[in-house]
Amino acid sequence: GGLLEKRQIDGYGRFLCPLCGKIHYQNxxxxxxxxxxxxxxxxxxxxxxxxxxxxxxxxxxxxxxxxxxxxxxxxxxxxxxxxxxxxxxxxxxxxxxxxxxxxxxxxxxxxxxxEEQNFSLSEEIEEIKGMTGKSLKTRFLGFLDDNIVGNVNYARELFKALIPYNLLWVGQSSINIARHEDVLQLAAASGCKGLFIGFESISEASLKETNKSHNRISFYEKAIKKIHQFGISIEGAFIFGFDHDDKSIFRKTVEFIEKVKLDMIQFTILTPLPATRLYDKLEKEDRITDRNWSNYDFSHVVFRPKLMTPQELKEGFDWAYRRIYTLSSIFKRIGGSLGGGRWKWLYLSARFFLNVGYRRTFQGKGKMGEL
Structure with missing residues (x-):
């Protein structure tokens, strides 16, 4: 019941009750x-x-x-x-x-x-209410979820709840959104104008390396067409450098993108980030060649590919970026989704200028040559 006193006990400054001798540990x-x-x-x-x-x-x-x-x-x-x-x-x-x-x-x-996903939408909708107004600027939103349809039932309810707010929004999704036409319809009705989708590769052998062996290139083509039919643009992401990739992968990927008319494109080089299964695999195979972490930015080659040299991987990556953002390629691709009613020409112009922005970014990646 006395005031605690600080004393040195066992090499530590501890608080002690002088009456009862009890030590007050601060763990x-x-x-x-x-x-x-x-x-x-x-x-x-x-x-x-x-x-x-x-x-x-x-x-x-x-x-x-x-x-x-x-x-x-x-x-x-x-x-x-x-x-x-x-x-x-x-x-x-x-x-x-x-x-x-x-x-x-x-x-x-x-x-x-x-095990179960009974999420409430109240917080999200209240946040959107506080952000939106009558001006176009306040009605444009971006959702940061890396797969907005990861829970399909949640996505349905979210899109339904968004419809009254007359939004224009973009987000990230898996290609599997195309397997649920009702979800696509609700996404478009709620104001979805663009989705970032990770295709990873057009090689089915490489898709197995990413645990996406359930995806098929024929499905990619049908899915892209269906998404475009709802007036939703697609920015597709592809990775170069899988063990099944040889030098032909760059041209094949560009040809596929132009065929299906992807609106915007992002390429990256396979990068073994530390503490991942890919890093452990390449480390075990003694294929990691660069441990300067500043180069682990998805645009440098930091390992030895199986079917090409590191230089060939880097040169192919740069070539694909320059080639896909030539003016001829841009004009081939941007007409893929012409939905949008009376606003469709505005959206077409927006896609064009976004492509031009990418073009300016990658013009400095050397001269255009044959691969």
Whole structure:
């Protein structure tokens, strides 16, 4: 019951009750954090509603309660914070940290698999209400979700809820949106004007390397045509440098893009980021040639490809960018989606000037030559 006194005990400055001799230990607080994924390995982030970090995106985390194990704590936090029942996955790691308010903490990270996805749209719609107005500038939105149709039922409800706000929006999606025509129709009705879609490769052998062996090039062609029919533009992303890629992949990819009339294109070089399965594979095969992390920007070659030299991969990558953004290629492609009613010529002009912007970016990548 006395005032605590600070004394040196066991080499540490500790607080001690001089009456009863009880030591008040100031140990780090245990915190649990979750990397929440679904069956497609997409990661769910939460937006903090309180300080510190209010409004910032973060992994879900919380303190371990008394008489609660860390696994119990993280599943409780997931259920309490986002209303989703989770299945405990593997332990990711244990980390030390220091917070401004709570002092030192021990963070125990788990992977948590989402078993059910009963999300509420109220927060998203309220945020959109506060952002939009009558002017075109306030009605143009971009959704940052890396696959806005990862949960098809959620996407349906979201698109329905967006329709009254007369928006123009762009987002990211998988090509599988084309398998759900009703979702495409709702996306278009809600104001979707463009989707960024990762095709990865036009080689079915290479698609197996990306765990997308269920995709077929014939499906790509049909899917692109269907998406365009709803007046939605596509920026397609392709990766060069898979083990099945040889020097012919660059020309074949450009020809495919022009055939299906993709509106905009992004190319990247296969990059083995540390702590990924690709990095571990190439490290084991002694194929990583560059450990300057500033070159791990998806436009430098940092490993030895199997069927071409590093120089051939880099030159092919640069050639494909220059070739796809020639004026002749731009005019071939931008008529792919002419939907949009009375605004279709405005959207066509926008696609043209976006392509011209890309063209200016890649004009400096050397002279155009034959591959």
């Amino acid at each position: 780090p607080l245990p915190v649990v954090a979750a990397v929440i994924t679904n069956e497609n390995e997409q990661i769910l982030l939460t937006k903090r509603a309180i300080s510190p970090g209010k409004g910032e995106w973060a992994l879900l985390a919380g303190f371990v309660e008394i008489d609660e194990s860390p696994p119990q704590a993280i599943l409780r936090e997931v259920k309490e914070e986002i209303g989703v029942k989770g299945k405990l996955g593997k332990l990711i790691g244990v980390y030390e940290g220091k917070t401004r308010i709570y002092g030192p903490v021990i963070v125990i990270g788990y992977k948590v698999l989402v």
